[in-house]
Amino acid sequence: xxxxxxxxKWFNDLLVGVMxxxxxxxxxxxxxxxxxxxxxxxxxxxxxxxERWVCAWxxxxxxxxxxxxxxxxxxxxxxxxxxxxxxxxxxxxxxFLHKLAxxxxxxxxxxxxxxxxxxxxxxxxxxxxxxxxxTAVSSLGVVGILLAGWSxxxxxxxxxxxxxxxxxxxxxxxxxxxxxxxxxxxxxxSVTGLVQAxxxxxxxxxxxxxxxxxxxxxxxxxxxxxxxxxxxxxxxxHELTAGYHTEYSGIHFGFFYLxxxxxxxxxxxxxxxxxxxxxxxxxxxxxxxxxxxxDYIPSIIWFLGKAIFVSFIxxxxxxxxxxxxxxxxxxxxxxxxxxxxxxxxVLMAVIVSMGWHFAG
Amino acid sequence: MVLLTIQNATLAVTAxxxxxxxxxxxxxxxxxxxxxxxxxxxxxxxxxxIPTRGDSMAQFHVGYYxxxxxxxxxxxxxxxxxxxxxxxxxxxxxxxxxxxxxxxxLVLGLAYAWKKGALRWK
Numbered sequence: 001x002x003x004x005x006x007x008x009k010w011f012n013d014l015l016v017g018v019m020x021x022x023x024x025x026x027x028x029x030x031x032x033x034x035x036x037x038x039x040x041x042x043x044x045x046x047x048x049x050x051e052r053w054v055c056a057w058x059x060x061x062x063x064x065x066x067x068x069x070x071x072x073x074x075x076x077x078x079x080x081x082x083x084x085x086x087x088x089x090x091x092x093x094x095x096f097l098h099k100l101a102x103x104x105x106x107x108x109x110x111x112x113x114x115x116x117x118x119x120x121x122x123x124x125x126x127x128x129x130x131x132x133x134x135t136a137v138s139s140l141g142v143v144g145i146l147l148a149g150w151s152x153x154x155x156x157x158x159x160x161x162x163x164x165x166x167x168x169x170x171x172x173x174x175x176x177x178x179x180x181x182x183x184x185x186x187x188x189x190s191v192t193g194l195v196q197a198x199x200x201x202x203x204x205x206x207x208x209x210x211x212x213x214x215x216x217x218x219x220x221x222x223x224x225x226x227x228x229x230x231x232x233x234x235x236x237x238h239e240l241t242a243g244y245h246t247e248y249s250g251i252h253f254g255f256f257y258l259x260x261x262x263x264x265x266x267x268x269x270x271x272x273x274x275x276x277x278x279x280x281x282x283x284x285x286x287x288x289x290x291x292x293x294x295d296y297i298p299s300i301i302w303f304l305g306k307a308i309f310v311s312f313i314x315x316x317x318x319x320x321x322x323x324x325x326x327x328x329x330x331x332x333x334x335x336x337x338x339x340x341x342x343x344x345x346v347l348m349a350v351i352v353s354m355g356w357h358f359a360g
Numbered sequence: 361m362v363l364l365t366i367q368n369a370t371l372a373v374t375a376x377x378x379x380x381x382x383x384x385x386x387x388x389x390x391x392x393x394x395x396x397x398x399x400x401x402x403x404x405x406x407x408x409x410i411p412t413r414g415d416s417m418a419q420f421h422v423g424y425y426x427x428x429x430x431x432x433x434x435x436x437x438x439x440x441x442x443x444x445x446x447x448x449x450x451x452x453x454x455x456x457x458x459x460x461x462x463x464x465x466l467v468l469g470l471a472y473a474w475k476k477g478a479l480r481w482k
Contacts, residue, residue: 025370029371029374032371032374033374033375033377033378033381036374036375036378037378037381037382040382041382083389083393083394084390084394084395085390085394086394086395086396086397087387087390087391087394088402088403089398089403090404090405090406091400091403091404092403092404092405092412094417102383103379103380106379106380106383107376107379108379110375110376110378110379110382111375111379114371114372114374114375114378124371124374124375125371125372125375126368127365127368127372128364128365132442133372150417153405153415154405154406154412155412158417158420159420162420162421162424165424165428166423166424166428169427169428169431169435170427170431172431172435173431173435173438176435180438180441180442180445181445183442183445183446184445184448184449187446187448187450188446189442189446246406247405247406250390251386251387251389251390251394252387254386255383255386326481327480327481330427330479330481331479331481334427334430334470334474334479335474335479338434338470339470342463342466345441345445345463346459346460346463349445349448349459352448352449353448353449353451353452353453353456
């Protein structure tokens with residue numbers, strides 16, 4: 001399997017050889033930033049298209065087909081439209097906070113995006129507290145949403161933001177507990193460590209029943225965290241127009257739209273990292289020929305493939321379940337997912353301390 | 361170790377700046393190529409189309425506040441559990457009993473809130 005750290009190390013040595021270290025670091029940071037920006041926008045555009053295709057497929061529609069081959073150019077038209085539309089300046093909003101809100105939402109999602117393990121040696125931020133850092137940063141997004149709703153000075157945005165805030169903070173607990181269960185099994189919080197620990201078998205296979213329960217809890221909580229599927233009550237269009245971003249127009253609205261799709265990718269990426277082995281290829285013990293063939297597929301394809309598969313499941317939810325009410329949404333989290341998650345964590349701890357888990 | 365942390369912190373700062381640049385640059389492009397006009401009617405709150413009544417930065421349902429407090433409680437608990445979970449393998453049964461007791465007390469708290477009806481949306 002190709003190791004990307006060979007390329008980065010070679011590039012670093014090349015730069016350090018011809019210029020002072022501070023300049024090399026600056027250039028590297030700029031390149032990392034540019035790559036992040038490129039990956040972020042390209043993936044967001046792909047996801048918008050991907051959701052349209054999947055939705056059309058579920059509804060037996062043909063979906064966008066007219067513009068370009070299979071409607072692939074439609075998304076470029078959307079982006080250009082978003083850019084050239086007027087950003088309306090409202091005079092009853094809290095202007096400063098209104099403009100600040102998209103920064104919070106996008107910065108939180110870009111930083112978590114940079115933490116994902118893209119492939120072997122291909123990862124920007126790799127703290128030893130990895131997944132903990134991710135949860136900490138992603139909760140900043142809630143601040144942005146609350147700011148957006150509050151500063152817009154409109155009743156619908158206010159209700160949408162409050163609902164969204166309540167929903168996101170509630171389901172963040174379940175995400176945290178599902179993460180804890182896996183951290184307990186792996187014995188490390190770092191992203192690289194988590195991926196390395198799954199070399200002999202993905203956690204969903206080696207982690208016994210608790211890992212499967214944690215995976216189900218994580219998927220439900222992730223759907224709610226991204227305000228999607230049956231949990232889209234913050235932007236329930238026939239009740240609240242568009243929820244917390246009703247008063248945003250043009251590219252300002254586009255930022256929330258972008259972050260929403262990227263957050264779908266991010267939660268799928270974290271699910272991949274925690275349960276489906278990150279960029280590790282599928283290995284079956286004893287099948288050496290099969291394993292060797294799997295090793296030929298580049299690690300970045302493994303990661304993207306698994307993340308897109310998890311996103312497919314999350315989009316599937318949207319067309320399978322009706323929207324929940326707010327009391328049902330809170331009851332599901334606080335009365336079911338949270339107690340089950342805590343019990344599951346204790347179960348995992350017992351299994352790990354007794355050494356009952358599969359060695360892989 | 362310290363060097364690695366500094367390196368990662370630099371990259372984290374890079375990511376933050378990248379996000380901010382993305383927003384700023386896109387806004388700048390939109391400002392440059394998009395139309396700009398202002399009329400009093402256009403600047404009004406949109407809401408759902410009809411004129412807005414009163415101020416919207418008003419009081420809201422207290423239920424949200426209640427759930428925020430409960431969240432705070434359990435989120436701090438998650439923070440406490442992370443260090444334990446990292447080394448749960450090596451600590452063995454003594455730590456397991458300790459954490460079990462800690463979780464039991466917390467679940468008692470949740471049960472109390474449940475019984476009091478704090479988990480019911482009114």
